[in-house]
Amino acid sequence: MAQVNLRNVVKRYGALQVVHGVDLNIDDNEFVVLVGPSGCGKSTTLRMIAGLEAISGGEIVIGDRVVNDLPPRHRNISMVFQNYALYPHMSVRENLGFSLKIAKKTQAEIDQAVDEAAEILSLTEYMDRKPGALSGGQRQRVAMGRAIVRHPDVFLFDEPLSNLDAKLRTQMRTEIKKLHQKVNSTIVYVTHDQVEAMTLADRIVIMRDGHIEQVGTPLEVFENPANTFVATFIGSPPMNLLAGRVSKDRIVLENGLDVPVPGQFSDKTHEGQEVILGFRADNLMPVGHAMPMGGASAELDMAVTLSEPLGTETLLFTSIAGKEVQAKMLNPRPVAPGERLSFQLDLTRCHLFDAQSQNSLR
């Protein structure tokens, strides 16, 4: 029922500017994830949408209302905090019903909404406990329950899973995704974990130093990173980057080794241009242990320095032009350090960035 629009939103703390004119349109029912390294302004942006932080410039629209100066209670949003922020002096039931009580709903309405939320999040057994007597995962669910009882226009999540252990985190991730399908609401979700971002998001917003670097679906940002920052931030292991210079349709890497300019970039480069060649581990594979490659490829002979078996595949560390790169081996066999292998680089899946601007040449 509500889209969210940020128009040139700016945040300053005194002379320090931490959010630099963010423009973002979030559709109704869309799950948008803000992701970026620590201190890049994700929380600040989220808190400005919530109304917990005043904006220093620009405009925030929720639904069809400009909410710039509205206090949080008039924005019809709910928020899940990183540390949950449950009310310690109230039982789970009271925590869940608090917002409805403030809104002066009748006891019957409150009970019904609370029971429904408790049902969805399987909290029914803990209703009379205080938050202090709950485990981390249970507290997390209460925090989510408190957010959903009100049927807000927009849900805001600030790193809600970062205090949980790895297993619980994956489990809750799935629950959040299911929840989104069930309650049908716009969600803005902040995390610094790119896996969380990839798995949850309809669209990912990658931020750095208070700027948006790229907005797109998880596949878009993975397949077509707009610049080297996004390329290394999204995807695990991070994309391999090698500096080089264009010379006669070939890219000459630092130690003289060269590979052809991938066909899709041939008319986007010029002679002598400083570029950065990017490719993922999945696109550098030992001959005979690779996916069948459709188009052009380059063959490189290299020694493996380290191998990390992951079961269905093995991650190989090797080096090209003096720089460590990671490759992948499918249907793996044991590889000893120092062993020389012939690798195949899938040129059709390579990326090329301008060395100066760091932007993709695509």
Place this chain on the structure above:
Amino acid sequence: MDENRHHRLRARTLKGLQLFALFIAMCFICIPGLWVVLNSFRPTVEIMAKPPVWIPQDLNLDHYRAMFGGVGEGGVPVLRYFTNSLIISVTSTVIAILVGMAGGYAFARYQFKGKAAIFIGLMLTRAVPGVALSLPLFIVMARTGLIDTHIGLILVYVSLNVPFTIWLIDGFFRQVPVELAEAAEIDGCTRWQAFWKVEFPVARAGVASAGIFAFLTSWNEYALASQLTRSTFSKTMPVGLRDFTSEFTINWGGMCALAVLMIIPALILTFLVQKHLIAGLTFGGVKG
């Protein structure tokens, strides 16, 4: 085997020594108080006896009877003093707590110019011994006509207690995560509701302990009260103790009886609030 026995013996000896040290310390703390209680039930002769009579021979309520009796028979206006003490202590505590909450909350939550300086300034006022202020206070009160009034003493006690209540309450509000109030605001509260419905209940243990301290300070204060009160109209119980001294004698028994009456409310209050303190100290709304 031998080694184990050695260590067990050692542990027991240490435990014994510990208990003994504790006993000595408790003696120092408790005996004067118990002596006061005991003396309030003993005839003057026995109180004054030399060498002291340790085991009481004759316990009775004579001092209490006399205290409540007519003026001629050593009576003092106990009820009057009690009401004065109560009015002054309760009022000054309530005010000190309200001011302390406003101030403590501001220090805990907001950034403002000169915050550190103001805070240190407040703490420094605690470094001035109260008695040193008695003469200036006396002059001010005399000029403003507040000598021998409840309001005069209430003002003094409020200013005495406010720095301390601010400091204590500030500490407690600091422990309440900011996100609680933010969550409440998102749940539909105004800033004011968020304070009263969430932050205050969570920090109420701290407010209660600040209240006890403020109350006990006012309830027990003697030096300033003795300067600023004159008549039964405003004398508090500690000042009332002086009624038992006359030119040549001191009525120790009567004094002890009044002292016991003074201790009882303080004791009851402390017990009541102490329970509440422990119950209130269970945080856990944020990740543990």
